[in-house]
Amino acid sequence: MRKILKIAVNLPSIRTLWLLLFFLKAAFSFLLALPFFIISNSILAGSSFSKMLILDWDLSVIIELFSGRGELIPAYLISIIIGGLIYLIVMQFLNGGIYFVIVSGNCNPLKWREFFAECGMGFITHIKITLMAALIYLIMLPVGFFLVNMVGILMAKLFDISSLMILATKFGIFALIFLAISIFSDTVRATFTAAPDKQLIELIRVAFIYFRPQLLRLMGTFLITYLPFMAIWIFVEWTAIHVVGFFAGIVGILIELILLQIASFTRTGQKLWYLTYLGQEYRTYNPGRFSAMQAELPLRD
Amino acid sequence: MILHKIISAGIAFLFVFVNQVSGFDTLKVDAILDTLNKEIYGYVSIQYPSIPGLASYQLQLFPNVYSGESSPYLKKGSALLEKFIKDKKWAKMEIDSVVISEDSINISSHLKVDYTMGVLDSLDRLLPAGKTFQVYFNTQIPEMGDRLSYSGNEYFLDGWFPRPALYDTMSGWYNPFYGSFCELVGDYFIFDLSLSVPSGYQIAGPVPSDYTENVGSMVKHHFRFGPAHDFGMAVSPRYLIDSMEVGQTIFRFYYRDYERFILPRVKSAAQKTFEYMAKNVGEYKYKYINYALVDFSFSGGLEMPAFMAISSPRDFPTFSRFYESVVIHETVHQWFYGMIGSNQIEYPWLDEATSNFFTEKIHISIWGEEANLFEFADFKVSNIDFLRMMSDIAGNDGIINRPAYSFVSTRDFFGLMYIKGALAIKTFDNLLEDSLSVIFWKSYYNRFLFAHPTPDDFWGLADKIGGEIASSDLQQLLNKSSRVDYSIEDLSNKRQDSVNIEIRLILRKTGLLESPIRYQIILANNDTLENVWKPVYNTEEIIITTSSPAIEAIIDPNYDFAIDADFLNNSLKVHGDNRSAARLTSGIIFLIESMLSLIGGM
Numbered sequence: 049m050r051k052i053l054k055i056a057v058n059l060p061s062i063r064t065l066w067l068l069l070f071f072l073k074a075a076f077s078f079l080l081a082l083p084f085f086i087i088s089n090s091i092l093a094g095s096s097f098s099k100m101l102i103l104d105w106d107l108s109v110i111i112e113l114f115s116g117r118g119e120l121i122p123a124y125l126i127s128i129i130i131g132g133l134i135y136l137i138v139m140q141f142l143n144g145g146i147y148f149v150i151v152s153g154n155c156n157p158l159k160w161r162e163f164f165a166e167c168g169m170g171f172i173t174h175i176k177i178t179l180m181a182a183l184i185y186l187i188m189l190p191v192g193f194f195l196v197n198m199v200g201i202l203m204a205k206l207f208d209i210s211s212l213m214i215l216a217t218k219f220g221i222f223a224l225i226f227l228a229i230s231i232f233s234d235t236v237r238a239t240f241t242a243a244p245d246k247q248l249i250e251l252i253r254v255a256f257i258y259f260r261p262q263l264l265r266l267m268g269t270f271l272i273t274y275l276p277f278m279a280i281w282i283f284v285e286w287t288a289i290h291v292v293g294f295f296a297g298i299v300g301i302l303i304e305l306i307l308l309q310i311a312s313f314t315r316t317g318q319k320l321w322y323l324t325y326l327g328q329e330y331r332t333y334n335p336g337r338f339s340a341m342q343a344e345l346p347l348r349d
Numbered sequence: 350m351i352l353h354k355i356i357s358a359g360i361a362f363l364f365v366f367v368n369q370v371s372g373f374d375t376l377k378v379d380a381i382l383d384t385l386n387k388e389i390y391g392y393v394s395i396q397y398p399s400i401p402g403l404a405s406y407q408l409q410l411f412p413n414v415y416s417g418e419s420s421p422y423l424k425k426g427s428a429l430l431e432k433f434i435k436d437k438k439w440a441k442m443e444i445d446s447v448v449i450s451e452d453s454i455n456i457s458s459h460l461k462v463d464y465t466m467g468v469l470d471s472l473d474r475l476l477p478a479g480k481t482f483q484v485y486f487n488t489q490i491p492e493m494g495d496r497l498s499y500s501g502n503e504y505f506l507d508g509w510f511p512r513p514a515l516y517d518t519m520s521g522w523y524n525p526f527y528g529s530f531c532e533l534v535g536d537y538f539i540f541d542l543s544l545s546v547p548s549g550y551q552i553a554g555p556v557p558s559d560y561t562e563n564v565g566s567m568v569k570h571h572f573r574f575g576p577a578h579d580f581g582m583a584v585s586p587r588y589l590i591d592s593m594e595v596g597q598t599i600f601r602f603y604y605r606d607y608e609r610f611i612l613p614r615v616k617s618a619a620q621k622t623f624e625y626m627a628k629n630v631g632e633y634k635y636k637y638i639n640y641a642l643v644d645f646s647f648s649g650g651l652e653m654p655a656f657m658a659i660s661s662p663r664d665f666p667t668f669s670r671f672y673e674s675v676v677i678h679e680t681v682h683q684w685f686y687g688m689i690g691s692n693q694i695e696y697p698w699l700d701e702a703t704s705n706f707f708t709e710k711i712h713i714s715i716w717g718e719e720a721n722l723f724e725f726a727d728f729k730v731s732n733i734d735f736l737r738m739m740s741d742i743a744g745n746d747g748i749i750n751r752p753a754y755s756f757v758s759t760r761d762f763f764g765l766m767y768i769k770g771a772l773a774i775k776t777f778d779n780l781l782e783d784s785l786s787v788i789f790w791k792s793y794y795n796r797f798l799f800a801h802p803t804p805d806d807f808w809g810l811a812d813k814i815g816g817e818i819a820s821s822d823l824q825q826l827l828n829k830s831s832r833v834d835y836s837i838e839d840l841s842n843k844r845q846d847s848v849n850i851e852i853r854l855i856l857r858k859t860g861l862l863e864s865p866i867r868y869q870i871i872l873a874n875n876d877t878l879e880n881v882w883k884p885v886y887n888t889e890e891i892i893i894t895t896s897s898p899a900i901e902a903i904i905d906p907n908y909d910f911a912i913d914a915d916f917l918n919n920s921l922k923v924h925g926d927n928r929s930a931a932r933l934t935s936g937i938i939f940l941i942e943s944m945l946s947l948i949g950g951m
Contacts, residue, residue, distance in 0.1 A: 069951045070951075073942050073945050073946065073949070073951060074938075074942065076941075076945060077938045077939075077941040077942045077945060078938055080941050081934050081937045081938045081941060084933075084934060084937055085930055085931070085933075085934040085937075088929075088930045088933055088934070089925075089927055089930035089931075091917055091930075092917065092929040092930045092933070093922075093925030093926055093927055093929070093930065094920070094921045094922050094925050095917040095918065095919070095920050095921070095922075096901055096903060096920040096922065097916045097917050097919065097920060098917060098926075098929035098930075099926070099928075099929065101928075101929040101932055101933060102928050102929060102932060104727045104729060105726075105727050105728045105729065105936075106719075106729050107728060107729060107730045107734055108729075108730075108731065108733075108734040108737075108916075109917075109929065109933075110933070111734050111737055111738040111741075112737070112915065112916050112917045113917065113933075114741070115737060115738070115741040115914065115915055116741060116914050116915050118741065128941060128944070131941075132944060132945060132948055135945050135948070135949050136948055136949055139949040139950065139951065143950075212666055212667060212668055215666075230950070234950075285726060286726075289726065289727040292932070293727075297928065298928055298931070301928060301931050301932045301935060304932070304935055305935040305938075308935060308936070308938070308939040309939075311939070312939060312942040312943070312946070315942075315943070315946045315951075316946070316951050319946070319950055319951050320951075
């Protein structure tokens with residue numbers, strides 16, 4: 049726990065990387081949301097029905113916005129999916145540099161030339177790891193459904209509890225399954241960064257040897273790093289709602305936008321926090337190319 | 350003159366009273382619930398009516414809807430049909446024998462059964478009018494059916510005994526076709542019903558038993574109830590009972606111990622609905638009103654006279670007011686279905702759309718206009734928002750006034766009967782305005798209490814109370830499939846001289862409605878010009894000269910035309926306001942960022 053907190057305290061030392069990743073995400077999101085703004089503004093700007101949205105999230109405005117314009121939803125979804133795929137590919141490029149920084153611990157100061165050299169070198173392998181993770185997600189999806197349905201049936205038969213509780217439990221199980229897969233893919237990436245000359249099969253084998261005994265600890269660490277983000281997120285949402293209601297105008301909307309961006313920035317920080325911990329832990333287990341250089345010193349008489 | 354009125358009123362009272370007291374036949378049912386074999390068997394005693402020329406008698410054998418894969422009732426691809434196919438366990442009603450009561454003559458050979466239709470032929474030669482005959486039946490109860498089902502040792506029983514088909518002296522027998530989405534149809538009877546169940550079982554029904562008697566290990570419960578067109582029950586050894594009194598009516602709630610937490614919400618919704626309906630439609634005519642929480646094969650509720658089955662909170666989300674919504678909807682059915690009957694197969698909108706319309710009204714009366722369905726972290730949804738959203742998703746096209754069996758998809762049936770139908774009736778009700786609305790619904794109740802009105806009766810009354818245009822618009826909404834939309838197409842100001850400004854606006858109407866519609870022009874000096882547009886054509890240009898420019902124009906400012914496809918174009922501002930879209934986009938950006946964090950890991 050002390051180690052996790054120490055990493056949190058040292059997070060500002062990778063603030064440049066943190067800011068880069070946040071602004072990349074924000075820029076992608078802004079670009080993807082821009083067509084939505086243009087179209088919705090053309091519909092909402094002239095209508096007095098839409099003014100409720102300035103005070104609170106009255107879903108009637110959103111319902112009216114899409115009523116009779118159902119074709120807009122798939123259009124937005126397709127553009128977001130395409131944008132998401134491009135972002136995913138860009139992130140695979142950046143993963144080479146990110147994992148180099150967190151596994152080597154060599155971040156102060158961040159050397160951009162080295163960073164982007166690692167990005168380029170690891171791009172193809174990170175794409176392969178992403179495809180492998182996607183395959184595992186696809187395999188685990190029906191398995192997960194089967195498992196949660198079994199749990200749901202058993203809970204309903206044995207405990208007489210509400211559907212909401214059963215639903216929450218099912219969601220929790222799914223989240224844990226997906227978290228485990230995500231941690232495994234992180235471990236494979238860390239393994240590749242430590243030993244970039246290994247083939248993917250070998251990387252998976254080595255990563256799995258580390259992953260199996262460490263799974264619970266890594267999941268626990270992820271959840272611990274997630275809690276402060278959750279707290280900030282809830283606080284931001286709560287504050288944003290009150291600010292918008294209080295100012296009831298463009299000032300409130302701008303403050304809300306800033307608050308939401310703070311939550312998004314925190315989420316990036318959360319993942320970097322957790323990855324830095326994983327990187328440090330992995331380095332002690334398998335330093336690979338980052339092991340201390342050994343040199344034979346001439347004996348003195 | 351006064352004496353003449355008193356005599357007329359007296360005659361009218363006697364006519365109505367006598368009709369109500371003696372106008373209903375008694376239907377005697379005596380049955381045993383076999384919990385070992387999951388069957389219910391016994392007999393129904395029917396009096397052969399004294400109608401000249403009547404040679405046959407028709408019965409409805411509802412349980413045969415579960416008899417096989419080819420049943421028109423079991424919708425293709427439905428979870429219920431899939432379950433029956435998988436389990437290879439079908440259910441049906443068998444008629445063991447038909448016997449003339451006094452003479453013990455078996456007339457079973459005169460019975461022909463086709464699906465849910467049982468026809469007894471050539472009875473006029475065997476059975477003098479007024480004599481009774483007994484129909485001995487054996488009903489297999491399906492596991493997790495819909496109206497008729499068992500789950501473990503708990504039973505939900507509706508349509509479980511042979512019921513007389515409807516007879517009309519003009520058109521003869523009407524034995525409904527139980528296709529998809531069909532609910533039970535029956536005439537009003539006084540039920541004299543006995544059911545034997547193992548000791549320890551509680552029976553939730555429309556009335557408590559008059560008396561019970563022990564018969565071996567069974568307990569025979571005797572009930573007398575009516576006039577009603579159905580007698581449904583839920584039977585369980587686990588039921589606990591809670592009750593309360595509202596005026597002269599006793600509310601009873603049947604629940605399992607783990608459902609106790611939801612009772613205060615059910616009771617509150619039930620009481621408020623009851624009071625609203627009694628005040629705005631008419632008095633509740635039975636002594637008891639009963640609610641049982643049951644395990645269905647679906648989430649929702651089922652209405653039967655004086656008795657409602659509601660999904661257990663275990664099977665239904667309770668975090669919003671959707672649960673209360675089901676309680677309200679089923680309670681409203683006690684008026685529109687229970688006391689005011691209707692043919693639920695030929696005109697399902699008459700009870701479903703009307704009940705859903707009143708559900709909407711009661712949501713507003715209890716929780717106000719805003720966020721009356723769901724509110725969480727400043728996200729607000731009202732019941733009307735839900736209706737409007739669903740009307741766009743389901744039942745977008747189609748005629749509302751059509752039979753249940755004509756539907757092939759749940760989406761269309763739900764969309765047109767429950768959603769579009771409710772919005773159509775809400776529009777009609779808004780056109781009547783408050784004073785006429787109360788008169789309309791009270792008249793409808795008084796005129797058709799314990800009767801089966803048809804759509805013609807409905808719009809006949811609409812014409813009488815609301816006028817020709819309101820009635821005509823109601824018929825347009827129910828009988829035609831067309832998009833209704835009112836909009837302000839253009840709004841501009843043009844200075845004429847140093848004092849006067851010419852305001853020009855264009856009103857547009859899509860659809861066939863003819864009712865006049867209000868519109869407002871809001872001026873820069875905060876004055877509001879109110880006007881009414883009587884549309885002759887689909888568009889109209891309005892030119893007004895004032896001293897202050899217009900900043901906004903709104904057509905139908907109170908959104909009375911609930912059926913209007915788009916409320917956003919009901920208003921138009923001279924200068925646009927980007928704030929709504931800005932806020933929405935700010936939220937969308939955060940949503941996309943969260944999604945990117947999930948897939949990209951950062």
